[in-house]
Amino acid sequence: MVEFRNVSVTFKQNKNTVEAVKNVSFTINKGDIFGIVGGSGAGKSTLLRTVNLLQPLSSGDVLVNGSSIKDYKGAKLRQLRQNIGMIFQHFNLAENKTVYENIAFVLKTADWKKNDIKNRVNELLKFVNLSDKADTYPSKLSGGQKQRVAIARALANNTDILLCDEPTSALDAETTASVLELLKEVNEKLGVTIIIITHELDVVKSICNRTAVMSEGTVVETGEVYQVFTNPQNEFTKQLIAHTQNFEIPPEIRENITGPVVKITYLGERAAEAVLSQTASDYNVRYNILHGKIEYIGSKPLGILYVNITGESSDVEQTIKALSEKTYETEVILSA
Structure with missing residues (x-):
């Protein structure tokens, strides 16, 4: 054309x-x-x-x-x-x-x-x-x-x-x-x-x-x-x-965080899967969701979550590894 x-x-x-x-x-x-x-x-x-x-x-x-x-x-x-x-x-x-x-x-x-x-x-x-x-x-x-x-x-x-x-x-x-x-x-x-x-x-x-x-x-x-x-x-x-996806954690919240904060990106059908609840159960960790959204681009979902993970250090480490395998991308943006 x-x-x-x-x-x-x-x-x-x-x-x-x-x-x-x-x-x-x-x-x-x-x-x-x-x-x-x-x-x-x-x-x-x-x-x-x-x-x-x-x-x-x-x-x-x-x-x-x-x-x-x-x-x-x-x-x-x-x-x-x-x-x-x-x-x-x-x-x-x-x-x-x-x-x-x-x-x-x-x-x-x-x-x-x-x-x-x-x-x-x-x-x-x-x-x-x-x-x-x-x-x-x-x-x-x-x-x-x-x-x-x-x-x-x-x-x-x-x-x-x-x-x-x-x-x-x-x-x-x-x-x-x-x-x-x-x-x-x-x-x-x-x-x-x-x-x-x-x-x-x-x-x-x-x-x-x-x-x-x-x-x-x-x-x-x-x-x-x-x-x-x-x-x-x-x-x-x-x-x-x-620039449109980054989330800046407010200083007053950052000061009270224990454990790492990760940015999790989901694509396609996995944007609707219960990945957090499953990994919380598997590895005995707790999640605090700081920010998140699911948007649809041409009817296909794109999900982004910023979560704070707490628990025993070995459990948290295994959780991050599991999240990396089950999502499109898992990035640690704030270490413990």
Whole structure:
């Protein structure tokens, strides 16, 4: 569907050459919800904009549906952009136009007939659950409603690909969840391939099936989201994920701890197994759970627990060994 082949993008800035994207190659399949994640300045947004040539390539190539687009101009470029919708962090709605007019404008520029425009806009407003807001101006909408209008506008021309540049960064947690749910529906019901740029790992975990991790203009890791989050291969990816998983034991609790504290990671079906109760019974130890959670990435569970183990030193040692064998990873983060 979208293939990046050795894509590089450079800018001139204060007489210096800035390499925003460096020799990037990977493929996004038809039907993917693909997340491109990384910190500020990683080159994510620049790479995204090469898909519809809002950002020209310095070298390399981008293929859309098997065709090279790097030399597209005129009518071919307009046709490409009509088939690729885009939404942004701050919505980019025309404040002087109603919700209906914001969506209809895209269709007018594509020479749709008046009655077809009316039918299509009403269809989209129903899909994004905003039929009652057709005559409302953006200033009267909430952030979530504005993004729903932006999504409807991006889909108006029977879009094949939807580019999302930090689509939830300006939204609160509850609104973010509802917008992400809508994007899932766009993917599942309309068959639209979605590419999401974000610095929020929770967005990638909740909606994407595949991901690429970017750092300083390069892609350091790609793969299925569950695999990347549970078994990262690149050091930058490991650090990025660790920031969301680490738990700092408060000093007042640390002072009163006897016995080691271990971080236990469970994957797949074992995330729901009663490993702690079984080992407590087998080795006569006690557990104090300091922190823990089970989250689901693409319906597959990932469990992380921080526990303090107390008992006879030999029993504790055997327990840690047993936990290492029965879980994905058991790491001693605080010794006795």
